Amino acid sequence: MHLPFEHVVVLDFEATCQPGAAPVPQEVIEFPSVLLALAERRVIDSFEAFVRPVHHPTLTAFCTELTSITQAEVDAAAPFPEALARHQAWLAGHGLLAREGAFAFVTCGDWDLATLFPGQCAAAGIDLVKLPRAYRRWINVKEVFKASGRRAKTLGMVSMLASLGLELEGRHHRGIDDCRNIARIVLALAALGSRFDITARLPSSQYPELPLELRWQGRSESVVLRRRGLATLLGLASGAFHSKMTQAFVADGPPLDDDALCELAPGTIVRMVAAKDEA
Ligand code: AMP
Ligand code: MG
Ligand code: MG
Numbered sequence: 001m002h003l004p005f006e007h008v009v010v011l012d013f014e015a016t017c018q019p020g021a022a023p024v025p026q027e028v029i030e031f032p033s034v035l036l037a038l039a040e041r042r043v044i045d046s047f048e049a050f051v052r053p054v055h056h057p058t059l060t061a062f063c064t065e066l067t068s069i070t071q072a073e074v075d076a077a078a079p080f081p082e083a084l085a086r087h088q089a090w091l092a093g094h095g096l097l098a099r100e101g102a103f104a105f106v107t108c109g110d111w112d113l114a115t116l117f118p119g120q121c122a123a124a125g126i127d128l129v130k131l132p133r134a135y136r137r138w139i140n141v142k143e144v145f146k147a148s149g150r151r152a153k154t155l156g157m158v159s160m161l162a163s164l165g166l167e168l169e170g171r172h173h174r175g176i177d178d179c180r181n182i183a184r185i186v187l188a189l190a191a192l193g194s195r196f197d198i199t200a201r202l203p204s205s206q207y208p209e210l211p212l213e214l215r216w217q218g219r220s221e222s223v224v225l226r227r228r229g230l231a232t233l234l235g236l237a238s239g240a241f242h243s244k245m246t247q248a249f250v251a252d253g254p255p256l257d258d259d260a261l262c263e264l265a266p267g268t269i270v271r272m273v274a275a276k277d278e279a
Contacts, residue, residue: 003038004197007096007103008139010034010186012178013112014067015120016053018060025123026116027053029074030067030175031083034183035094035103038196041187047090048176050077055123067173080124088132097132105138108157108182110200113138118206129207133263136202141182143199144189157181164188204228207262216241216272228262237272247273 014030016023033047050073053059059071077083088097096103107113117135121128128135142155145163152163157178161168166184170177190196210225214237221240225233230248233256237245248256249271250264264270 004195005101005104006037006039007044007094008036008038008106008186008196009091009096009103009134010036010179010183011105011107011112011138012175012182013116014069014173014175014178015116016056016059017063017066019062023056025055025119027051027055027123028080028083028116028120029053029059029063029069031080031087032176032179033087033090033105034176034179035096036183036186038186038190041190043183043187045090045094046176046179047087049083049086050074051083052077052079054079067175068171069174080120081126084126084131091132091134096134100133103134104196104198105134106141106182106186106196107138108141108178108185110138110140114200114203114206118202128202136262137198137259138200139196140199141185141189144194144196145185148189148192148194157185160185201259201262204258204262210264211266212264213267213269214240214272215269216243216245216274217277225261228258228264230256230258230261233261233270237270238274241272241274243274243276245272246275246278249273 011033013028016027016029028051031049031051035044037044052074059074064070091097118128145160150163152159158168161181164185169181204227207228210228212223212225214221214223223236223240233248234245250256250268
């Protein structure tokens with residue numbers, strides 16, 4: 001059986017919260033993961049860490065009620081940069097950071113890696129673009145569930161479990177228990193033949209501005225790409241060279257697409273191709 005990823009890592013953050021709008025910045029208070037071997041459909045290992053919030057160090061009663069995580073637990077924990085370093089060391093210890101694409105994260109919804117993680121990295125002064133790429137693209141198990149054609153009352157974790165004939169185990173909204181339950185959904189869907197492909201990527205708005213060197217017909221232009229999208233790059237290059245640009249290449253790679261463009265290093269040389277080159 002061909003699998004896009006042999007291994008997936010279920011990730012489910014818990015964060016500071018209160019009734020209504022989330023605190024700003026919203027900070028991670030639990031950073032748990034469960035590593036799965038998809039082909040063998042088994043749990044290999046798990047990772048647990050509480051995290052001490054530094055911007056809003058006092059948990060609300062609402063937050064402890066929701067997650068069961070206590071003030072004493074976060075007070076005794078390391079702050080986010082240390083937890084993230086430990087998480088990466090754990091991934092590396094399983095050989096998952098040795099090559100890009102060795103694994104993908106699975107989350108329940110897009111909030112964990114599209115919203116909370118980028119905000120937490122920014123608040124902690126961590127450059128998200130320098131982290132392993134796995135933290136910038138992921139599999140939302142809700143999309144895999146939808147594609148399986150199964151019905152559930154909602155796309156919440158508990159409804160998906162019920163639809164698969166599974167009961168909630170442990171404490172809902174405790175990160176490690178949520179990870180274990182999401183892992184059970186993943187394994188059940190895998191047993192039914194679901195494929196686990198990337199379903200979401202870090203929004204281009206979360207990437208910093210990108211300086212690039214554009215080359216076309218022996219000419220060179222330095223530009224700064226504000227939004228990392230191919231259409232934006234083609235528009236910028238068309239203006240810079242006064243000719244309608246249709247494609248962009250780095251070295252002798254394939255034509256750049258939105259995904260590859262997001263991951264370019266600052267200062268990369270990009271070769272442009274214009275409509276009239278192709279005529
Ligand atoms: P979950 O993975 O569903 O346990 O939720 C992750 C985080 O989202 C929690 O740690 C809270 O910070 C926040 N959250 C979840 N449900 C609520 C809620 N009903 N009200 C406020 N925040 C919530
Ligand atoms: Mg969650
Ligand atoms: Mg949770």
